[in-house]
Amino acid sequence: MADHPDIGWSGSLRARLDNLLAAAQTRLELLTVELQEEKLRLARLLFMTVLAALFLGFAAVFAALWITVALWDSHRLLALGLSTGLFVTLGVAAATVAARTVAAGSRLFAASINELNKDRSALGREP
Template identity: 50%
Template sequence: MAEASSSGGVRGALRGLLVTALALARVRLELLATEVQEEKARLLGLLVFGGAAILLLVAGIVFLAAFLTVLLWESHRLVVLGFFAATFLGAGFGMAMVARRYAVEGSRLFEASLGELARDQAAAEKAKSQSS
C-alpha cells in the first residue's frame, strides 16, 4: 500500500514538473513572439523611410522623363511619352501585384505553437487533477 502511494506521489510530482515545464515554455515562446513584434515595428520604420526614399527617387525619374520629353519635343515626343508611360504603368502594376501578394499572405507568427503549448499545458493540468 505504501508503495502504491509513493509511486502516485512520484507520478504526481512528475506531472507537476511537466505542467511547470510547459508553462515555462509557453512564457518563453510568448516572450519570443513579443520580441518578433518589436522587430516588426523596427521594420515598419525601415519601410517608412525606405518608402520615402523610393518616392523621392520616383519623383526624380518622373522629372527626368519630363526633361527628356521636353528635350525631344520637336523630333520624338510621342515615342518618349509612350515609352515612359508604358514603363511606369508596367512597373506600377508589377509592384501592386507583389504588394497584394504580401498583404494576402499575412503573418501568423507562433500562433500555432502557442496554441499547441496551451493545449499541452491544459491536458497536463487535467491529468494532474485527475490523479489527485
C-alpha cells in the same frame, strides 16, 4: 511526514503546475520578442520602401521631362506617350509584385509555434 505536507500528490501537482506556468511564461516572452522584432523589421522596410519610391519617382519625372524637352520640336507627344506607357507598365508590375508578396507572406511567430509543438511532443501529445 507531518512536517512536509506537500510531499504527496498535491506537491507533485503544484510542481507540475509551476513547470507549466514557467513554460507558458517563457513562450509568451518569446512571442513578445518576436513581435517586437517583426515590428522593427516592418517599420524599417516601410521607411526604405517609401524613400526608394520617392527618389525613383523624382528620377522618373525628371527623366520624362528631359526626354520631352529634348524632343520638343519634333516628337513631344510621342515622348510624353511613351513615358506615360512606361510609368503605367512599371506601376502595374510593382503592384503585382506587392500583391504576390503580401499573398505569400511570412510565417509570423514561427519560433514560438515550433517551441509550442516541441512542448506538446514532450508532453506526449503530437501536434
